[in-house]
Amino acid sequence: MSFETGQRRAEDGLDLLTSPAGRALLDRLDGTDVSATDELRLASALRREFPAELVTAALGQHELRVRARAKFSRAGRMFFTRDGLEQASAEPVAAHRAGRFAAAGRVRVADLCCGIGGDLVALAGAGADVRGVDLDPVHLRMATLNAAAYDVAGAVDTSRADVRDADLDGMDAAFVDPARRAGGRRLRTGDSEPPLDWCLALTARTPHVAVKAAPGLDRSLVPSGWETEFVADGRELKEAVIWSPAFATGKATRATVLPGGHQLLPSPGDPVPCRPPGPYLLDPSPAVTRAGLVEELARELGAWKIDPRIAFLSAEHPPHTPFGRTLRVLDDGPWREKELPARLRAHRIGPLDIRRRGLAGDVDALRRRLKTTGDRPGVLVMTRVNDRPWALLCEPVAGRS
Numbered sequence: 138m139s140f141e142t143g144q145r146r147a148e149d150g151l152d153l154l155t156s157p158a159g160r161a162l163l164d165r166l167d168g169t170d171v172s173a174t175d176e177l178r179l180a181s182a183l184r185r186e187f188p189a190e191l192v193t194a195a196l197g198q199h200e201l202r203v204r205a206r207a208k209f210s211r212a213g214r215m216f217f218t219r220d221g222l223e224q225a226s227a228e229p230v231a232a233h234r235a236g237r238f239a240a241a242g243r244v245r246v247a248d249l250c251c252g253i254g255g256d257l258v259a260l261a262g263a264g265a266d267v268r269g270v271d272l273d274p275v276h277l278r279m280a281t282l283n284a285a286a287y288d289v290a291g292a293v294d295t296s297r298a299d300v301r302d303a304d305l306d307g308m309d310a311a312f313v314d315p316a317r318r319a320g321g322r323r324l325r326t327g328d329s330e331p332p333l334d335w336c337l338a339l340t341a342r343t344p345h346v347a348v349k350a351a352p353g354l355d356r357s358l359v360p361s362g363w364e365t366e367f368v369a370d371g372r373e374l375k376e377a378v379i380w381s382p383a384f385a386t387g388k389a390t391r392a393t394v395l396p397g398g399h400q401l402l403p404s405p406g407d408p409v410p411c412r413p414p415g416p417y418l419l420d421p422s423p424a425v426t427r428a429g430l431v432e433e434l435a436r437e438l439g440a441w442k443i444d445p446r447i448a449f450l451s452a453e454h455p456p457h458t459p460f461g462r463t464l465r466v467l468d469d470g471p472w473r474e475k476e477l478p479a480r481l482r483a484h485r486i487g488p489l490d491i492r493r494r495g496l497a498g499d500v501d502a503l504r505r506r507l508k509t510t511g512d513r514p515g516v517l518v519m520t521r522v523n524d525r526p527w528a529l530l531c532e533p534v535a536g537r538s
């Protein structure tokens with residue numbers, strides 16, 4: 138199917154879904170647990186009441202809405218394409234970013250490459266007037282519909298254009314979330330449309346610019362004076378955002394952990410000591426490790442490193458921090474796989490999580506070989522202590538993420 142045919146079908150599908158019959162059918166499906174029913178039988182029952190094309194489109198849209206619940210609290214009222222949903226910023230992440238625009242006093246924001254509107258609705262929700270621009274007519278229509286689902290349609294206008302030709306007159310900031318997928322396929326790592334260079338050059342048109350990038354972003358591509366923020370939601374690293382110097386904090390990086398919005402910034406200090414593991418181990422958030430702020434975290438917690446090159450920290454008392462997961466060390470010693478079963482049995486370890494930093498190995502194959510049978514959840518940490526392969530048997534500390 139050509140790109141144009143695909144687009145026309147998607148537009149026709151959206152016409153059907155937004156018709157009175159389409160909305161009635163989507164509402165009906167919203168109250169039905171489709172996954173618990175025989176979908177073929179359900180589809181043929183619905184086809185007795187609704188046109189077949191509408192039934193197919195509505196079942197597809199319903200499935201996307203169910204998936205979208207992981208990202209959006211109002212997913213049941215929103216519209217998605219598969220690509221649009223996959224690339225959309227989840228509500229907590231978009232809300233955090235929108236808060237930074239608002240805190241910087243940015244009230245007229247261009248959302249370039251607005252997609253189905255994940256960021257658009259968050260920026261408008263944080264009080265900005267937002268101009269959404271996208272090349273894809275279906276995404277653009279969905280962005281408008283989704284703004285209505287979040288009751289912010291009055292603060293949003295959208296226009297179909299290549300962002301290279303977008304009108305930024307009257308805007309006092311721009312946010313770009315360039316596509317990292319095209320035609321249903323992921324672009325090569327580091328590639329985006331438009332490319333990063335183009336996004337960074339937007340400061341020639343408006344000084345306040347933020348660019349969303351993949352969390353694996355090569356930091357050497359970020360010009361000096363810009364800040365790279367790594368954002369995790371819980372333990373999951375979600376994205377990197379590059380903030381132009383006009384948003385200046387004077388810091389090159391930042392680690393943000395949601396949902397609390399906790400932030401860690403670079404702060405110079407004494408070198409962090411390196412010593413053998415003590416009673417507690419801290420596994421820093423990937424936002425902290427990607428932002429290069431492990432030493433800052435260690436200083437804040439009074440913790441030490443267990444190896445000069447490894448990001449695990451250790452402490453005498455259980456650290457209270459949103460920036461990592463705290464583990465109690467049950468025992469530790471040099472990495473000798475044949476001794477592990479006895480060590481695991483001695484601590485009655487059953488369900489086993491394996492964390493690996495600095496040691497090679499197939500974690501799944503190791504878990505199968507170890508066949509733990511105890512009743513206590515444990516964490517086997519494969520790492521290095523003073524450059525020697527090391528095994529720490531740990532247990533999660535209740536209430537510490």
Ligand SMILES: C[S@@+](CC[C@H](N)C(=O)[O-])C[C@H]1O[C@@H](n2cnc3c(N)ncnc32)[C@H](O)[C@@H]1O
Nearest residue numbers: 224225226250252254255256272273299300314
């Ligand atoms: C990553 S998605 C945006 C997701 C959005 N921030 C959200 O939260 O829903 C990227 C979007 O860029 C659009 N796009 C790609 N190249 C473009 C261009 N040159 N001009 C305008 N839009 C473009 C795609 O159609 C797609 O909708």
